[in-house]
Structures are given as structure tokens and as C-alpha cells.
Amino acid sequence: MAPKSFDQTMTFASMVAKKQGWALNPDADFTKDLVEGLATNWNRYGYFLCPCRDSDGSREADAKIICPCAPSWKDVEELGHCFCALYLDPVFAASGKEPRSIPDRRSQF
């Protein structure tokens, strides 16, 4: 599996956000950390494991927490942002509210 650079991973995240109608977190430092985390996880596991979740050891076991994770649509819609807060609802992003840790709802999907 070819390694991913930061720029390639940022392109991936930007494309996901654009396709889903989400905004990337406007906190540039926070987003940089998350994108670096995603790149680290790709280069470690071979897939974009959510940077705020821990791997259970295989792609199959981690299927629901590969970015964009299974709960992300519902999390963005209902809570304003996804679990790791890389993707925000555009209205939430414009509100200036600060994302915070939310429950992990993967078991519901």
C-alpha cells in the first residue's frame, strides 16, 4: 500500500467534505492534527481509520470507523460534527461553537 502524504490526506478529507456538503473544521491547527492522524493511520493500517478511534486489529473489525465513519452522517446532522470533529455541519461551523467530544454511536449502525 503506497503511503499517503499530508497533502494527499488533506485532499481526501476535502473531497469527502465537498461531496457530503460538510465543512472541514475551521480550526486550522485542530484540522491539521486530525489530517496528520488520518495519514498516520493510513500508513500504519492501510486505511483511513478515524484518528480518534482505536483499531481493533483489522479492516473488518474497524469497518464502521473508517473515515468517513458510519455514524458521521447522523452525528453531523444531529450534533453538528462527526466524532473526531474533522467534519462539521456548515451551520455549526459558521456559528463559532467549539466542537467537543460526543458519544461513540458506532454500535447503532
Place this chain on the structure above:
Amino acid sequence: MLDTLSYTDVPGDRSDHEITVYALSTCGFCKRAMAFLNARGVAYRYVYMDHVPLETKNEAKKALKERYKSDVAFPFAVIDGEKPLVGFIELDWVKTLGL
């Protein structure tokens, strides 16, 4: 079992609580939580669970879940060996740590 993990100590002027942070090196909220402690001069120790071998890590997560009766998400902080703080919500950390 949790005692066998390799923790990194972070010194600080405030040491009125014994704080252990189980974190992921890739996680934004974990970084934010530790920056919060650093900015307030709070002493703590941490371990990056994604740097721990899978089998040991799974045993540690199971031990955390059983000991603290809580689902494990990161950051997972244990205060004075008793109270878990799961995730980073700054107000919760301020209240729990009396900062």
C-alpha cells in the same frame, strides 16, 4: 494489568490529583486535553494506546472498562484512581479537577 503499561510522566506545579490519561497519538481531542493540563501546570502521566501492542492494548481496554464501569473512548482519564473522565469536555475537566 494497567500497571504494566509504559507511562510518560509530565511534571507540573499542581499535583493535588493523581491523573492518568489514556490517549491516542492521532486524536485531536486527546491533544486538546493534554494541552489543557499543560497550560494549567497540572502534573499527570499518559500512555498512547495506539503505541501499545494489540493484545496488551485489548487487555488494558478491558481492564479499564471493568474497573471504571465505563465504555472506553479517548481521551480516557482516571482521576485519583477512581473517577473516569471520558472524552474531552473542558467544563467537565475544570469541575472534576477543581481548576
